[in-house]
Structure formats: C-alpha cells, structure tokens
Amino acid sequence: xxxxxxxxxxxxxxxxxxxxxxxxxxxxxxxxxxxxxxxxxxxxxxxxxxxxxxxxxxxxxxxxxxxxxxxxxxxxxxxxxxxxxxxxxxxxxxxxxxxxxxxxxxxxxxxxxxxxxxxxxxxxxxxxxxxxxxxxxxxxxxxxxxxxxxxxxxxxxxxxxxxxxxxxxxxxxxxxxxxxxxxxxxxxxxxxxxxxxxxxxxxxxxxxxxxxxxxxxxxx
Numbered sequence: 001x002x003x004x005x006x007x008x009x010x011x012x013x014x015x016x017x018x019x020x021x022x023x024x025x026x027x028x029x030x031x032x033x034x035x036x037x038x039x040x041x042x043x044x045x046x047x048x049x050x051x052x053x054x055x056x057x058x059x060x061x062x063x064x065x066x067x068x069x070x071x072x073x074x075x076x077x078x079x080x081x082x083x084x085x086x087x088x089x090x091x092x093x094x095x096x097x098x099x100x101x102x103x104x105x106x107x108x109x110x111x112x113x114x115x116x117x118x119x120x121x122x123x124x125x126x127x128x129x130x131x132x133x134x135x136x137x138x139x140x141x142x143x144x145x146x147x148x149x150x151x152x153x154x155x156x157x158x159x160x161x162x163x164x165x166x167x168x169x170x171x172x173x174x175x176x177x178x179x180x181x182x183x184x185x186x187x188x189x190x191x192x193x194x195x196x197x198x199x200x201x202x203x204x205x206x207x208x209x210x211x212x213x214x215x216x217x218x219x220x
Contacts, residue, residue, distance in 0.1 A: 126186060
C-alpha cells in the first residue's frame with residue numbers, strides 16, 4: 001500500500017468533519033457574512049506566504065534534481081494560487097496594504113505555521129513535504145466534495161470562486177503530482193516511519209480544523 005493510501009485512511013474522517021464546518025457550509029450556501037470571509041482571507045494570506053517560505057526552506061535542503069524541480073514547480077503553483085484566489089478576493093473586499101500590516105496572525109494560525117517550521121528544521125524534507133501536502137490535499141477534497149454535494153447552492157454563492165479555484169483540474173493535477181512525489185520518495189519505508197508520517201499528517205488535519213473554527217468566530 002502506498003503512503004498516500006495510509007495518509008488518506010488516517011484523516012478521511014477529519015476531512016469529512018471539515019466539509020461540515022459552519023464556515024465551509026456557509027460559503028457553499030452563500031450565507032457567510034463578508035466580515036468572516038474577510039478574516040479568513042487575511043489569515044489565509046499570511047498562512048500561504050509562510051507556506052511558500054517553508055517550501056523554499058525544504059528546497060534548500062532537498063537532494064536530487066527531480067525532487068528539486070518538483071519543489072520549484074509547487075512553489076510557483078502556490079504563488080499562482082495567491083494571484084488567482086487571494087489577491088482578487090482581497091481586492092474585492094477592499095483589503096489594503098495598511099490593513100495587512102496592522103492585522104495580527106491569530107494564535108491558531110501562528111501555532112500551525114510554527115509547527116510546520118519546526119518540523120522541517122528538526123525532521124527534514126520528507127516529514128515537511130508530507131505535512132505541507134496535507135493543506136493542498138484537504139482543500140482539494142473539501143472543494144470537490146462540496147461542489148458535488150451542493151452544485152446549485154455554490155453556483156449562486158458569492159464565494160463560488162473559492163470552490164472553483166480548489167476544485168478545478170489544474171489545482172487537482174498539481175495536488176496529484178505532490179501525492180505521487182511523496183509516494184515515490186517514501187517507497188519502501190518501514191512501518192514505523194509510515195506510522196510517524198501518518199501521525200504528522202493527522203496533526204495537520206487537527207490544525208486545519210482549528211483554522212476553520214477560528215475563522216468562523218465572529219470577533220471582528
């Protein structure tokens with residue numbers, strides 16, 4: 001069994017929990033208050049920029065041309081996500097540079113990023129790559145699941161573009177490329193290492209669900 005199969009089995013229940021989070025459901029049916037989405041866009045913007053920095057750190061310590069080429073492509077794809085999803089949404093919401101500078105990361109956001117940074121620093125390339133895969137994969141899962149279940153609601157939702165971005169073929173092809181690379185790099189690993197990587201992956205699922213709960217809180 002490939003590592004990705006084990007990772008999926010480990011977290012599928014938590015991913016299903018994500019699809020039922022109030023924030024995600026309200027995005028799908030179009031009832032999410034804009035100030036909550038604004039909070040999400042700000043925090044996710046910070047997260048994605050940190051995510052890119054962590055990918056760049058993995059690139060610095062990675063070995064092998066194929067893995068390095070893959071990381072360079074994923075970094076560019078993630079930067080494209082910023083341009084395709086975040087920047088247009090932030091512009092639509094009227095978020096300014098001044099607002100970005102004055103907004104602090106939430107504790108949940110900071111704790112997640114700190115966990116990822118420390119993981120790369122102490123555990124190295126494969127654990128870091130596995131952890132970062134989680135964010136990409138769970139977004140693809142959530143978006144495609146919601147589009148399948150609530151096509152009419154999403155079609156008329158003001159947040160339709162979010163689901164389109166993460167359910168589109170381009171995003172899912174990049175995500176599959178990431179899954180395939182992790183499987184290749186972990187081929188033949190021990191059961192103990194498989195268990196360790198599954199624990200890391202599950203910990204990221206916990207952080208992601210905390211993130212959805214955090215952005216649902218109406219504290220703006």
